[in-house]
Amino acid sequence: MRPERAADLPLLTGGESPFDDFGPKSVPDEPRPCKLDATGGLSVIADGEVAGGISWHWTQWGPNAGSRCPMIGIWLRPAYRGRGIGSAAQAQVAELLFRHTTANRVEAHTDVENIAEQKALEAAGFQREGVTRGAQWRDGAYRDGILYAILRDDPRPR
Secondary structure: OEEOOHHHHHHOOOOOOHHHOOOOOOOOOOOOOOOOOOOEEEEEEEOOEEEEEEEEEEEEOOOOHHHEEEEEEEEEOHHHOOOOHHHHHHHHHHHHHHHHOOOOEEEEEEEOOOHHHHHHHHHOOOEEEEEEEEEEEEOOEEEEEEEEEEEOOOOOOO
């Protein structure tokens, strides 16, 4: 992984999966920042090429700053799917966030029908926590999702 570059943006388009239909979206004008304590993102690199992007935004479960945690998301270009690249990138970004922030948990959310992403998250050490009913608007309707998380002290896969 590395910070996004302007040249990466045309490759990070999304849209090649039924799970990418979140409505119209414009191509960003500039790369996402890679600040770990705020919204950010990185390019995922495989075989020397941009394979996709991983991003995060912070959510909050309780009333204080200690209750904040990053939620990550990943998108891979079709040629790079099914090769373990997503699992590795998600595990690496979770470790990066644990190493450089005070977060106790890193979350991820995926569509209940996105079995490939569920397997990728589990391979990265994330644990399935439950179904989020009607939490996501995709493809013209509200959809259920599955919430995953990994805690700072959870064992990591080998």
